[in-house]
Amino acid sequence: MxxxxxxxxxxxxxxxxxxxxxxxxxxxxxxxxxxxxxxxxxxxxxxxxxxxxxxxxxxxxxxxxxxxxxLGANCNRFDxxxxxxxxxxxxxxxxxxxxxxxxxxxxxxxxxxxxxxxxxxxxxxxxxxxxxxxxxxxxxxxxxxxxxxxxxxxxxxxxxxxxxxxxxxxxxxxxxxxxxxxxxxxxxxxxxxxxxxxxxxxxxxxxxxxxxxxxxxxTDLYPAEPYPEHILEHKDGYSEKLLSSCEYFTVSLLDIKQYAKLCADEKSFVHILILEGEGIISSVSGDLGFIRGDSFFIPAGCGEFEIKGACNAILTRID
Ligand SMILES: [Zn+2]
CATH class of the missing domain: 2.60.120.10 (Jelly Rolls)
Structure with missing residues (x-):
């Protein structure tokens, strides 16, 4: 994979x-x-x-x-x-x-x-x-x-x-x-x-x-509720901000300075959407270059992969 x-x-x-x-x-x-x-x-x-x-x-x-x-085991609950x-x-x-x-x-x-x-x-x-x-x-x-x-x-x-x-x-x-x-x-x-x-x-x-x-x-006949504050976590080479977590999707923003070591485990696929910057997605099967606007599906169970290069990306998975 x-x-x-x-x-x-x-x-x-x-x-x-x-x-x-x-x-x-x-x-x-x-x-x-x-x-x-x-x-x-x-x-x-x-x-x-x-x-x-x-x-x-x-x-x-x-x-x-x-x-x-x-798709990963977490997707089994969806038809x-x-x-x-x-x-x-x-x-x-x-x-x-x-x-x-x-x-x-x-x-x-x-x-x-x-x-x-x-x-x-x-x-x-x-x-x-x-x-x-x-x-x-x-x-x-x-x-x-x-x-x-x-x-x-x-x-x-x-x-x-x-x-x-x-x-x-x-x-x-x-x-x-x-x-x-x-x-x-x-x-x-x-x-x-x-x-x-x-x-x-x-x-x-x-x-x-x-x-x-x-x-x-x-239609709901009342004002929309304000959404809770987002949590910022500093990690090795990048920071990650959780934007939204609901039964349908978990979404975070990656702000990558140099690299981000990530993983697509057996539970969920990972989708990466590049919003700014350029670089390389690297896995055991090789390197894929990316520029702004590119989009990647990492199959569940693919294991570790790395995003290299200064960029911002939206990461989506199913929890
Ligand atoms: Zn709409």
Whole structure:
């Protein structure tokens, strides 16, 4: 077993920009690169392996061929691949939206619900996002504010800076604001209920569909809870900050000065997403170079590996 370099899937949603190509080295010819799906086994777009004996295979095919043990024992509690990891470049505001929880999504959509986490990888001066309601709201008020276009008056707007972290539990109303580039770690789901779209036209000139009724059924009618402080640990050659730990994913930020000695044990695969810098991922099977924006899947049981070079990376595993 060896680290797999992944090629992402690109999405050209109407609000996307060009920073993933211009700053994150993404090789993509779309006019807009709204999202790159960096770790995906989703039917709407699968990561493809770029190196070694499995080159050209999708990640789903690789798992099929090598067995679920490559995901690690902690993934046995999930029926399907647990997470989806993306880079998102919001040149314009994303729609105000909500994602259902597991029970509702499995019943209504046949897939998991979506709890997600955002790490602000970069943003413009003055950028803001929407995060839950500013105070408790009744379902009737929520509904009438959607109908008379005053929803934004009841939603909490939060100024952001690089390095901020948001935990968006399923049911939390939210919207990424323009000028923000996010690394998103989420449950493996593509179910979004759009509530408000700023009256914009979608591709083909028509407004994009809204899902008001479903949104009314799944949205939490109270402010989102502040997320606890993050714990910083200094280790040999690097520091590690735990960003989020929930039943679906454990995510930390590695700030590597020289090197980080890491391990993919039998319990979980490790995903590495490089946000800054460049270097080498080194394992018993050899070296793989990386630059900003690169993404690696290290199979469970692969054992020790080392990231060499000054860089920042998001590390995701399943605990
Ligand atoms: Zn979302």
């Amino acid at each position: 060896f680290p797999l370099k992944l090629k992402p899937v690109f999405k050209d949603y109407i609000w996307g920009g060009t920073r993933l190509r211009d700053s994150f080295n993404k090789d993509c010819s779309l006019d807009r690169v709204a999202e790159s799906w960096e770790l995906s086994c989703h039917k709407d777009g699968n990561s493809v392996i770029e190196n070694g004996a499995f080159s050209g295979m999708t990640l789903a095919e690789y798992i099929e061929k090598n067995g679920r043990s490559v 399907s691949f647990p997470v989806l990891i993306k880079l998102i470049d919001a040149k314009e505001n994303l729609s105000v939206q909500v994602h259902p929880g597991n029970e509702y999504a499995l019943r209504e959509e046949g897939e998991y619900g979506k709890t997600e986490m955002w790490y602000i990888a970069d943003c413009d001066e003055g950028a803001e996002l929407l995060y839950g309601f500013s105070k408790n709201i009744t379902k009737d008020e929520f509904k009438s504010r959607i109908e008379n276009n005053t929803l934004l008056e009841a939603v909490k707007s939060v100024p952001v800076k690089k390095g901020d972290v948001f935990f968006i539990k399923s049911g939390t109303l939210h919207a990424i604001g323009k000028g923000i580039l996010i690394a998103e770690i989420q449950q493996n789901s593509n179910t979004t209920y759009r509530i408000y779209d700023y009256g914009r036209a979608g591709t083909g000139g028509k407004p994009r569909e809204l899902h008001t009724q479903k949104a009314l059924e799944v």
